[in-house]
Amino acid sequence: MRKSNLFLPVxxxxxxxxxxxxxxxxxxxxxxxxxxxxxxxxxxxxLKVLNKINDIIRQEQNRAGANExxxxxxxxxxxxxxxxxxxxxxxxxxxxEDRHERDMLFGxxxxxxxxDIFRGYVKSYKDLPLNLYxxxxxxxxxxxxxxxxxxxxxxxxxxxxxxxxxxxxxxxxYRRMFVSYLRTFKRLGLQAIPMAADxxxxxxxxxxxxxxxxxxxxxxVFTDKRILDLPTPPSDVDYSEDLSQWVDQxxxxxxxxxxxxxxxxxxxxxxxxxxxxxxxxxxxxxxxFGTKYSEPMGAKVAGPDGxxxxxxxxxxxxGPSRLAAALIEANHDDDGMIWPTIVAPFEAGVxxxxxxxxxxxxxxxxxxxxxxxxxxxxxxxDTSERPGGKxxxxxxIGVPYQIIIGPKGLAKGEVEVKIRKTGEKIILAPDEVVNFxxxxxxxxxxxx
Amino acid sequence: MRKSNLFLPVxxxxxxxxxxxxxxxxxxxxxxxxxxxxxxxxxxxxLKVLNKINDIIRQEQNRAGANExxxxxxxxxxxxxxxxxxxxxxxxxxxxEDRHERDMLFGxxxxxxxxDIFRGYVKSYKDLPLNLYxxxxxxxxxxxxxxxxxxxxxxxxxxxxxxxxxxxxxxxxYRRMFVSYLRTFKRLGLQAIPMAADxxxxxxxxxxxxxxxxxxxxxxVFTDKRILDLPTPPSDVDYSEDLSQWVDQxxxxxxxxxxxxxxxxxxxxxxxxxxxxxxxxxxxxxxxFGTKYSEPMGAKVAGPDGxxxxxxxxxxxxGPSRLAAALIEANHDDDGMIWPTIVAPFEAGVxxxxxxxxxxxxxxxxxxxxxxxxxxxxxxxDTSERPGGKxxxxxxIGVPYQIIIGPKGLAKGEVEVKIRKTGEKIILAPDEVVNFxxxxxxxxxxxx
Numbered sequence: 001m002r003k004s005n006l007f008l009p010v011x012x013x014x015x016x017x018x019x020x021x022x023x024x025x026x027x028x029x030x031x032x033x034x035x036x037x038x039x040x041x042x043x044x045x046x047l048k049v050l051n052k053i054n055d056i057i058r059q060e061q062n063r064a065g066a067n068e069x070x071x072x073x074x075x076x077x078x079x080x081x082x083x084x085x086x087x088x089x090x091x092x093x094x095x096x097e098d099r100h101e102r103d104m105l106f107g108x109x110x111x112x113x114x115x116d117i118f119r120g121y122v123k124s125y126k127d128l129p130l131n132l133y134x135x136x137x138x139x140x141x142x143x144x145x146x147x148x149x150x151x152x153x154x155x156x157x158x159x160x161x162x163x164x165x166x167x168x169x170x171x172x173x174y175r176r177m178f179v180s181y182l183r184t185f186k187r188l189g190l191q192a193i194p195m196a197a198d199x200x201x202x203x204x205x206x207x208x209x210x211x212x213x214x215x216x217x218x219x220x221v222f223t224d225k226r227i228l229d230l231p232t233p234p235s236d237v238d239y240s241e242d243l244s245q246w247v248d249q250x251x252x253x254x255x256x257x258x259x260x261x262x263x264x265x266x267x268x269x270x271x272x273x274x275x276x277x278x279x280x281x282x283x284x285x286x287x288x289f290g291t292k293y294s295e296p297m298g299a300k301v302a303g304p305d306g307x308x309x310x311x312x313x314x315x316x317x318x319g320p321s322r323l324a325a326a327l328i329e330a331n332h333d334d335d336g337m338i339w340p341t342i343v344a345p346f347e348a349g350v351x352x353x354x355x356x357x358x359x360x361x362x363x364x365x366x367x368x369x370x371x372x373x374x375x376x377x378x379x380x381x382d383t384s385e386r387p388g389g390k391x392x393x394x395x396x397i398g399v400p401y402q403i404i405i406g407p408k409g410l411a412k413g414e415v416e417v418k419i420r421k422t423g424e425k426i427i428l429a430p431d432e433v434v435n436f437x438x439x440x441x442x443x444x445x446x447x448x
Numbered sequence: 449m450r451k452s453n454l455f456l457p458v459x460x461x462x463x464x465x466x467x468x469x470x471x472x473x474x475x476x477x478x479x480x481x482x483x484x485x486x487x488x489x490x491x492x493x494x495l496k497v498l499n500k501i502n503d504i505i506r507q508e509q510n511r512a513g514a515n516e517x518x519x520x521x522x523x524x525x526x527x528x529x530x531x532x533x534x535x536x537x538x539x540x541x542x543x544x545e546d547r548h549e550r551d552m553l554f555g556x557x558x559x560x561x562x563x564d565i566f567r568g569y570v571k572s573y574k575d576l577p578l579n580l581y582x583x584x585x586x587x588x589x590x591x592x593x594x595x596x597x598x599x600x601x602x603x604x605x606x607x608x609x610x611x612x613x614x615x616x617x618x619x620x621x622y623r624r625m626f627v628s629y630l631r632t633f634k635r636l637g638l639q640a641i642p643m644a645a646d647x648x649x650x651x652x653x654x655x656x657x658x659x660x661x662x663x664x665x666x667x668x669v670f671t672d673k674r675i676l677d678l679p680t681p682p683s684d685v686d687y688s689e690d691l692s693q694w695v696d697q698x699x700x701x702x703x704x705x706x707x708x709x710x711x712x713x714x715x716x717x718x719x720x721x722x723x724x725x726x727x728x729x730x731x732x733x734x735x736x737f738g739t740k741y742s743e744p745m746g747a748k749v750a751g752p753d754g755x756x757x758x759x760x761x762x763x764x765x766x767g768p769s770r771l772a773a774a775l776i777e778a779n780h781d782d783d784g785m786i787w788p789t790i791v792a793p794f795e796a797g798v799x800x801x802x803x804x805x806x807x808x809x810x811x812x813x814x815x816x817x818x819x820x821x822x823x824x825x826x827x828x829x830d831t832s833e834r835p836g837g838k839x840x841x842x843x844x845i846g847v848p849y850q851i852i853i854g855p856k857g858l859a860k861g862e863v864e865v866k867i868r869k870t871g872e873k874i875i876l877a878p879d880e881v882v883n884f885x886x887x888x889x890x891x892x893x894x895x896x
Contacts, residue, residue: 036524
């Protein structure tokens with residue numbers, strides 16, 4: 001994309017209302033705009049990052065055998081009366097009356113609705129296991145929304161739901177999502193640690209939070225360091241096989257958030273040199289809750305013996321909008337964001353230092369178009385801004401590979417590549433630069 | 449995708465509640481499920497079609513220089529008070545009170561919010577023209593929602609907004625969207641006719657509806673036949689040039705809906721042999737409304753002379769969820785849907801007639817995987833259903849190219865390809881079939 005055609009409203013000043021670094025940087029870089037308390041618009045580069053995060057989640061959900069659907073945002077209160085949660089949910093639920101005075105609500109989660117879909121179609125254990133997920137906007141009317149898209153009222157969530165004929169099979173479905181989540185976060189360049197968790201309003205007796213380490217995280221975590229060295233399940237992991245070994249390996253070490261932290265247990269379970277106390281951000285949460293919804297809502301299948309049984313369910317959430325912020329908390333410096341290539345708003349940038357210089361403009365355009373031709377997502381700074389402003393903007397929005405082209409360098413047969421993450425600068429001949437950058441990007445995007 | 453892994457709840461019986469063919473077929477083929485009056489879930493193949501429609505819209509919006517953003521669904525009533533539309537909008541607007549008793553609403557359209565985004569950042573004519581669009585769920589509380597996703601309450605809309613320093617430049621922006629819409633519908637395989645239209649609650653003095661012809665359409669249209677033979681602007685049409693010739697050409701012929709039809713005018717403007725009276729479905733609507741929102745909301749820029757002027761705006765809507773239904777109204781037969789390849793839920797299908805036969809299963813799998821390797825979106829029917837059911841399902845969901853593989857054919861060195869649109873059946877050797885189908889698909893997907 002040409003910067004002259006891109007709506008990229010970078011702010012000169014640091015926005016005062018932002019308490020945390022990701023919120024500050026997202027506002028400054030023109031990624032998001034607040035529309036009301038806890039409600040945001042996603043501007044072009046913010047939306048690009050969000051969509052790239054969604055794509056990784058989707059790929060790993062599909063790989064694990066889940067089916068993507070899309071449920072609506074507005075739900076009937078009657079469904080929630082069936083499960084008994086309509087009264088329970090409290091003020092976080094945005095309740096709505098339609099023109100015919102029917103009670104509706106903006107979905108904060110979809111256990112009820114997906115159970116309704118299931119009971120409408122599936123009648124036999126032969127159609128199980130089944131896992132349905134969607135990536136849809138949710139609303140939770142937080143008393144005090146804050147931290148930008150980290151804790152907003154309207155937020156994007158990937159929520160998935162598994163259906164199985166019995167508890168054993170449901171635990172297999174749970175393990176598939178456990179493994180899928182490990183892969184998802186790893187591919188996003190994040191170190192996520194699964195931790196045993198409370199089940200809260202979703203209910204159930206088995207649950208893990210996935211927490212990523214970030215100095216600026218909202219909660220404190222206490223973990224065994226060795227968990228950081230565990231291998232991630234590979235892309236060809238067989239989801240039809242027993243995945244217990246992966247789950248057992250990742251849950252063998254002590255890892256808890258401050259909510260359930262007890263010093264004595266931490267000290268007993270983790271030797272001193274292995275203890276790690278860090279801050280973390282919750283980016284995923286998975287639950288097994290058996291027949292909590294299927295029983296009251298009558299979601300039953302005929303089992304192998306012909307008898308009807310309520311299905312065993314689990315639910316699995318990842319917040320892509322929150323992940324965008326969490327990724328920034330985990331990857332930034334004083335100059336701005338440092339995106340992993342796989343979710344960067346652009347994989348590469350070309351900075352033409354002087355757009356009025358024919359050579360510089362032509363060479364920049366040529367390199368830009370060659371990169372585009374190789375399906376690289378590249379931003380050409382073709383504006384008449386001064387070099388300092390161009391450098392600052394590329395660093396602020398966190399473009400991983402920046403190709404800098406100016407009349408002086410060209411006269412010497414040189415262009416510069418700056419690597420955002422390390423700050424390293426490499427001098428290359430103009431005809432070497434495309435391959436150099438394309439190779440780097442290909443390495444970064446390699447499927448793990 | 450393997451059908452054994454796909455959630456495809458095909459109904460045996462025709463759903464009684466559906467009044468029109470697209471609604472009936474979408475329910476029967478497991479594309480959508482009604483959750484409340486006028487509110488639908490999109491099941492896997494429905495969502496796939498919807499996303500493919502979105503992709504074409506997005507490509508043509510970006511080609512025309514528009515920037516994609518994503519505004520939230522929930523808006524503050526205060527914004528709508530600024531424009532004066534909060535009271536005007538009536539009962540179609542879904543009004544909501546949040547926990548702090550602030551008036552909110554589920555956006556039925558976004559003129560106010562996008563004007564707020566604009567005024568927050570853009571201060572100079574030098575940053576114009578600007579066109580911002582998003583593809584987001586909207587809510588209009590219809591008294592009597594019906595016809596499935598054709599007239600639903602929660603619906604998907606691509607709504608775009610242009611900003612210009614003066615009326616002349618705004619008309620250029622309008623023309624760019626006019627051309628972009630012609631291309632979008634053509635690429636979707638639809639014959640769309642732009643017709644002069646009323647502006648309704650959006651306001652303004654220039655507006656066109658885009659109507660596609662479909663025997664089962666909701667309104668009657670009266671048009672000059674010659675409009676059907678007009679050329680579509682090509683993919684390399686230069687959006688920075690004057691596009692008047694395209695707009696003039698497409699608006700030169702008489703074409704009106706029954707809302708403003710007058711027999712005398714029709715007869716005067718169109719010779720008898722050129723008159724066409726057909727049914728049609730509105731799939732797009734574009735407006736130029738000048739300073740209707742920018743004036744009251746203070747969205748101003750400094751002009752070339754340094755003086756502040758309110759920006760001239762237009763808005764441009766396409767309904768992707770409605771388009772999914774309209775495409776079915778325009779393309780179906782007694783056996784089901786006949787998708788244009790570009791939006792088909794799968795581009796190709798492989799039917800293994802007997803999954804228990806080793807040869808048939810192996811050959812089917814091999815052909816399926818080869819097609820996948822060529823990035824073809826293919827469905828393998830690997831279930832143990834009977835052949836008749838497999839044929840019926842492939843036809844019902846409208847897979848354009850169906851490869852049929854059975855033990856008897858293989859023994860003779862033959863497989864069959866069925867072309868959904870024509871019903872044509874072609875006998876080929878197994879090693880010819882991939883190239884044959886891949887070529888057909890490539891032709892269908894060729895950029896026009």
